[in-house]
Amino acid sequence: xxxxxxxxxxxxxxxxxxxxxxxxxxxxxxxxxxxxxxxxxxxxxxxxxxxxxxxxxxxxxxxxxxxxxxxxxxxxxxxxxxxxxxxxxxxxxxxxxxxxxxxxxxxxxxxxxxxxxxxxxxxxxxxxxxxxxxxxxxxxxxxxxxxxxxxxxxxxxxxxxxxxxxxxxxxxxxxxxxxxxxxxxxxxxxxxxxxxxxxxxxxxxxxxxxxxxxxxxxxxxxxxxxxxxxxxxxxxxxxxxxxxxxxxxxxxxxxxxxxxxxxxxxxxxxxxxxxxxxxxxxxxxxxxxxxxxxxxxxxxxxxxxxxxxxxxxxxxxxxxxxxxxxxxxxxxxxxxxxxxxxxxxxxxxxxxxxxxxxxxxxxxxxxxxxxxxxxxxxxxxxxxxxxxxxxxxxxxxxxxxxxxxxxxxxxxxxxxxxxxxxxxxxxxxxxxxxxxxxxxxxxxxxxxxxxxxxxxxxxxxxxx
Numbered sequence: 001x002x003x004x005x006x007x008x009x010x011x012x013x014x015x016x017x018x019x020x021x022x023x024x025x026x027x028x029x030x031x032x033x034x035x036x037x038x039x040x041x042x043x044x045x046x047x048x049x050x051x052x053x054x055x056x057x058x059x060x061x062x063x064x065x066x067x068x069x070x071x072x073x074x075x076x077x078x079x080x081x082x083x084x085x086x087x088x089x090x091x092x093x094x095x096x097x098x099x100x101x102x103x104x105x106x107x108x109x110x111x112x113x114x115x116x117x118x119x120x121x122x123x124x125x126x127x128x129x130x131x132x133x134x135x136x137x138x139x140x141x142x143x144x145x146x147x148x149x150x151x152x153x154x155x156x157x158x159x160x161x162x163x164x165x166x167x168x169x170x171x172x173x174x175x176x177x178x179x180x181x182x183x184x185x186x187x188x189x190x191x192x193x194x195x196x197x198x199x200x201x202x203x204x205x206x207x208x209x210x211x212x213x214x215x216x217x218x219x220x221x222x223x224x225x226x227x228x229x230x231x232x233x234x235x236x237x238x239x240x241x242x243x244x245x246x247x248x249x250x251x252x253x254x255x256x257x258x259x260x261x262x263x264x265x266x267x268x269x270x271x272x273x274x275x276x277x278x279x280x281x282x283x284x285x286x287x288x289x290x291x292x293x294x295x296x297x298x299x300x301x302x303x304x305x306x307x308x309x310x311x312x313x314x315x316x317x318x319x320x321x322x323x324x325x326x327x328x329x330x331x332x333x334x335x336x337x338x339x340x341x342x343x344x345x346x347x348x349x350x351x352x353x354x355x356x357x358x359x360x361x362x363x364x365x366x367x368x369x370x371x372x373x374x375x376x377x378x379x380x381x382x383x384x385x386x387x388x389x390x391x392x393x394x395x396x397x398x399x400x401x402x403x404x405x406x407x408x409x410x411x412x413x414x415x416x417x418x419x420x421x422x423x424x425x426x427x428x429x430x431x432x433x434x435x436x437x438x439x440x441x442x443x444x445x446x447x448x449x450x451x452x453x454x455x456x457x458x459x460x461x462x463x464x
Contacts, residue, residue, distance in 0.1 A: 022303035022440040022461040023255035025115070026291040028060070029088060030284055031081060031134055032266025034311025034431045035068065040274070040326065040421070041281040043317070047327040058285040059292060060306045065437040065445045069454065070430075071310045074103050077430045081266065082145035084309030085137030087451040089259075091459075099133065099151060100141040107141040111455040114464035115257035116159065123162035123244045123256065127224045127237050128263035130155065130165035130212070134309060138259055147175040152183040155212075156190030162247050162258075163192075164213040164240045167221025187212055198239055211247050213240065226264055226335045227283035228276050237262060237287040245294055255301070257462065260287060268335070269312035270399040272423040274416055275332030277315075295439055303440045303461050307454055308433035314424025321420065328418045331366025339364050340408035347389055347405070357385050357407070365411055377414045384410040399426045 030037070038061060045056035055061075073083035075095035083096045089110040094102050102108055116122045126135045131151045136142075140154040148170035155163060171183045188194060193208035195201035197216030205211065215224065215235050225234050241260055248256040262284030268277040288306060295302040317324055334342075342360060346352045361381065362369040373381075384407040388394045396403040404412075416423065435454065437445035441461025445454070458464075 020440045020461070021301070021463050022458075023301035024294070024298060024303070025120075025255075025257045025458060025462050026288075026294075026302070026304045027088075027111075027257070027259045027458060028262065028284065028288055028291070028304070028306040029085075029134055029259065030262045030265050030281065030306070030308045031128075032269045032310065032312030032428070033262070033281060033284075033308040033433065034315065034429070035434050036315045036317060036431075037265060037269065037277060037281055037311070038434055040315065040317055041278045043324065044278045044326040044329055045282075048330055058281070058288075060285055060288045060304075060436045063304070063306070063436040063438040063442070065435075065442040067435040067445055067447045067449055068432040069307060069435050069449050069451045071308075071433050071451050072430055078428050079310050079430075080145070080428065081133035081309050082137060084451065085134035088134075088307065088309055088454055089137040091452045091454075091456045093452060097145050098143060099136045099145050099147070100139075101143060105143045110138045111459050111464065112138040112160065112257055112259065113158075114459050115462060118462070118464045119254045120462070120464075121162070121248045121252050121254070121256040122158075122160040123164070123248050123258040124160060125162070125164035125213075125237075125240045125244055125259065126166075126261040126263050127240075128165060128261070128267075129167055129169045129222050130163055130214075131168050131170070132165075132263060134261045134263065135163075135165065135259070144175065149174045149180060149183065153186065155183075156187050156192060160210075161256075162211050162213070162244050164211075164244065166219070166223045167214050169221060171221075197233075198235060198243070201243055205243070205247055205250075208247075213243055223264060223267070226268065226276050226337070227279040228332070229335050229338045237283060238290050241287045241290040245290070255462075257458075260291075262287070266312045267401045269315065270426055271336050271402055271404065271412070272313055272416065272426060273336040273412055274315075274419055274421045275329040276335040276337075277313075278326075278329055292438075299439065301440055303442060303458070304438050305442075305445060305454065305458060306434075306436040307451075309451070310428045311431040311433060312428050313426065314429045314431070316422040316424070317420070319417070319420050319422045324420045326419055326421075328366070328371055328415070331370045332364070332415060333366075334364045336404060336408050336412045337402050339411065340402070340405040343405040343407050347394070352389055354382065354385055357381075357389070361411055365415060367411070367414070371418055373414065373418075377417065380410050381407070381414065
């Protein structure tokens, strides 16, 4: 009798374990998305959508499994995106600047390669360039993240099935600045179809064996536009997610692994641009909704994991008074980067007046028309105008991904003041990053963990 009981328990446990195997894995990485980036966005949504104080959860914020992860690298407590991406891809710490290699510059095997070896199709997608640090960590092995051409050469060697992003930063120039054969024909000769834009993807996908989806011809190779700046025909992360699912499920009964990066949360936080940041987090949540619709059709076989490589900006909510005013961020209609370009255009007019500047800031930031300013705030904007427009002393603020007009910087600072948001840095911090999961094996992602634990647990859930 006891033997029969033990046997039945074994069969039951084996069946439960089997049911938890993740045949389809989505791994979303919000670059630069710390705990407070999520919390700020959810509190912003509560103010905007419900007119109340509290949180209105993002879809991924409602996932049943939640935890936090540390993000330090092997070389510093504050990681860069390449070491952070390598940790999330391979489960190993490495030095800042490394792509898919360990501290001795030996190649590491990513969870994407493990998935491929197990028979799964594999996709790597991002809102920035395909050769950028986070996506590169899943398919390339280079000692320096700036080796963009060398990273791109590894893309066709990976054998992965689907890539998507803005483009390639150095398609024909090596790290040592020598001209080299263009990466595009090399990719095509390896059996990949290159589609530029969603329309071309739809025309080519059915006949393609492997796919590289990029922005339309003439668009930036470095990144997709910010969600706040997006035009109707611009490619989005949600569309990329839809395309990836469509392509990876074509003639495929073994499942897939798909990494998708919301890369410009980080860029917005480098610029300390809160209005743009919350729209980027919401934009990634919209892409996660696409994956979630797939999950609802395959709930016992699908795992969705959401995390980040690090926090950027040292974002804090509250700046000395017990108040927040996050709904003010909805008055911002352009990224600070786009505002900077418009200010540059306006400054080229030798007779640009303060009234013209006020009109621009009213239209783009809501100042005066929707958001009353203190005397000090208006004075800071007027001083920035006098310095750069009248005295012609223009000192651009340089961050990792942008050079910003001083008046745009001041406008950005004023917006943070009005919203009661503080920033400690224009770079990365060592703060915790969030971890969320739903689906098969999601219970593995509860509690506190290290970033290196995440790919290991994904591999366990997928049985790679």
